[in-house]
Amino acid sequence: MVVPLPSADPFYTWDGPLDDVAPGSVLDTRTMPYGFHDQDTPITSTQVLYRTTDQFDRPTTTVATILRPLLPGPAKLISYHMAYDALGSECDPSYTLTGNGTYSQAGTFEQGVITGYLASGYSVVVPDYEGPDLEWTIGRQSAYAALDGVRAAESVLGLPASTPVGLAGYSGGSVPTQWGAEVAPAYAPELNIVGAAAGGLPVNLAHNLPYVSGSKDWAGVIPALIVAYQRTYGLDTAAFLNPYGQQIVDTVSSQCINAFASHYPGLTDTEMLQGPYTSLLEIPGVVRAINDNIMGTAGTPQVPMLLAVGDVDGTGDSVMITADVEGLAHEYCERGVAVTYAQYDRLSHSDAFLPFQAQTAQFFTDRFAGAAPTDNCAAVGPGNALAPTPVP
Template identity: 90%
Template sequence: MIPVPLSARSIRAIAVCATALLATTAAVSAAGTASAQSAAPPVVPLPSVDPFYTYDGSLEGHAPGAVLDTRTMPYGFHQLATPITSTQVLYRTTDQFDRPTTTVATILRPLVPGPAKLISYHMAYDALGSECDPSYTLTGNGAYSQAGTFEQGVITGYLAAGFTVVVPDYEGPDLEWTIGRQSAYAALDGVRAAETVLGLPASTPVGLAGYSGGSVPTQWGAEVAPSYAPELNVVGAAAGGLPVNLAHNLPYVSGSTHWAGVIPALIVSYQRAYDLDTSAFLSEYGQQIVDTVSSQCINAFASKYPGLTDGEMVRAPYTSLLDVPSVVESINDNIMGTAGTPRVPMLLAVGDVDGTGDSVMVTADVEGLAHEYCERGVAVTYAQYDRMSHSEAFLPFQAQAAQFFTDRFAGATPTSNCGVVGPGNDLAPTPVP
């Protein structure tokens, strides 16, 4: 257990995040008052019906990260325009089963010139419908999301600090949430595509960053980068609020007031990725909820089913999703720490509001992952924010990540606190029933 009190430096970094958010608000306010007609960003079609997102040619001749198309788009903010523009890139990537596929990333250039440095920022869009894709919401379209608003503040902060920021739609065209390797491939290939678009060498320093759902491409990206994208100069990865082993998260959120809605949403995602025959195990009520959430963003489903239990989702003879062999096999395929060993310093962070977790992520799972990496010789900083829920831990994590990347991009000697990281939970696969 490593409580992390907020130091003066952390408080200053939090202030930077807050200032960035205010700067974003000020920018869109200025854009909105300049002309009533320019207050709203141009309406763009949903990715599901936008032809830009579809590549009709063969992908077999294209290497991972190959640029297939680009376009200039606005950088908007909750239905308001800003003076900033972005470049969207359609590129070739790889799915969970090593098959070629495509996705889109948004490239944002720094607000001040300087040496090239790049952050692959992974938003926690936790989506089942294309209206949640960052490439869509970052244009200023889509429904309001408080989490998305704060993440745009963080992104703008990195832009103001001279970073190029790449924001991939890492869930892919089918919106497959929490699927590990393919999320990592999409993030790393987004970096490759961005470097091509911007004419940057592979030696350009890169940081991987993400919280909650965004921790998935971050952590998995650090694991698979040595084998999948060894030419990229990744200098560090900062992941907060990690779903390390969903077999442990599932009983934790079952019956929850605020997070039980993620249970049917995860079923949708795993059915898409692993072609699960959900008719073989879902109850009638479970199927009804799955159908309802199948095109929604997380803010529409996470807290909409207070008290929903894992057992209510299945029918006899099953009493839990963890009784279903195909579900357990799919979850086991996505346990963090199983795809490789990062070769870069890692920041791993999580809250602990109730002695078990941050209300959705299991604290000892993150500690167990940190301990495993430490055993493999990775320079890990493990941060535990006691008495903080998942949403409350977001700001201190961003503060610590900002300092972490300041050190990493400056070439400072990596530090770690492996000497005091406890063993945490056993992250072994769940036995298949």
């Protein structure tokens, strides 16, 4: 079934007032196919348009895909956060899960994971957590979209707030997962979240930027990050980008990550900047945006956590910083959170996806069975601190 892009689909637009509408309220629903790159399946989904909250506590809306389990059983819900890492609406999970959009190996693997949860008796909700403006890596906003997606899913499915819920996501999907666990005690205390599993986390992008600058496979995330910060924080890119940098930013501004991440091998942020700047970390607006999205700074999770990352070169998994994830785990341990920290040595970001998913499946089996929380905090090193970068 061919459907219009979300940017051209009126279902995604809500013109009514939102100020007096509670977060998570259902605004509209429709039945849609659950497809796989133009291949039909017998499964259908319910798409829900719902009210949520943006990074600055203003009401907004987004869409989630709700999937019912393939086997009957006790009610249990997974909020699965796909790593769609998108700047264009054709990357939205609500679009790609209908069988539309271009092929993505990562998306294919994730759809397999989602289908596995359905076959194991879970209901699954997959939110478009970047929101209508595709604001990538933005922490609190992504968390609110995920938590309100759970609220909306419970309403659509007729499930009580006591329904056990798991939050899961890898790479870009770790953003709503980790931030969701942090802000849930204050933002959605009624939800019965039993655990959160986040892998390949971008804990502090001030550390990731120098790591990927000049990279063969990941340098394209640099202009994409500029796009996201421009949209969210109103960065004046003309004040620091040179014509080449602006050209790349314009090119990636409607793309999915598989179109830009490795498309600029060897690109450095220095090449994109006009004088006197030689690094994005010399630009006050960029540093403020990064500091506003450092994980571990918005609250303390009250549920067991699985935090995982690869380490392929002694620094990170080729894009995420291993010591950052360890530092986040250590900080949570210090605050009394039951944390399982998993480090996949010699595995890159892509290669660590599968062992993380296997470990996550066992983690949730235990969490939903009501097993006593376990942790390996005694073995977690200090890692890197969560300190903000001084603003120039």
